[in-house]
Amino acid sequence: MTIKAPHRTFDEIFFYFDIDDTFMFDEEKCDAELAITFLEDDGCDDFFVTYDNNDPKLGEHDGSFRPLPYVKFPNTGQWRTVKLLLPNVRFANRGNCADFRITVDSGNQNLTLSEVIIRRLSGKK
Numbered sequence: 001m002t003i004k005a006p007h008r009t010f011d012e013i014f015f016y017f018d019i020d021d022t023f024m025f026d027e028e029k030c031d032a033e034l035a036i037t038f039l040e041d042d043g044c045d046d047f048f049v050t051y052d053n054n055d056p057k058l059g060e061h062d063g064s065f066r067p068l069p070y071v072k073f074p075n076t077g078q079w080r081t082v083k084l085l086l087p088n089v090r091f092a093n094r095g096n097c098a099d100f101r102i103t104v105d106s107g108n109q110n111l112t113l114s115e116v117i118i119r120r121l122s123g124k125k
């Protein structure tokens with residue numbers, strides 16, 4: 001999996017992730033689990049994930065940016081891992097040449113990531 005250089009706008013920062021196409025590409029009837037390990041500090045209050053999915057009604061650009069609910073956290077100074085279910089993934093590089101992204105639009109838009117793992121839960125092997 002490749003992480004692209006963070007893209008910053010006036011009030012948001014995006015971390016784009018491109019899954020190796022030999023591992024997952026243009027999937028059908030496939031769910032995935034995304035595990036994100038991050039630092040609960042004062043750089044921001046929350047973040048959310050959007051991902052390339054198969055339902056064109058869910059998410060902008062025909063489902064290329066299906067949003068998940070915000071992950072909210074306090075400033076504990078501790079590392080935390082969240083596991084997110086991504087139903088009906090497609091991962092066809094349609095999200096600005098990536099498969100999913102993490103958006104930060106709160107606080108100072110700073111998020112410290114330690115590890116991001118994608119795991120196939122169903123679909124073709």
Ligand SMILES: [Ca+2]
Nearest residue numbers: 018019020021
């Ligand atoms: Ca890809």
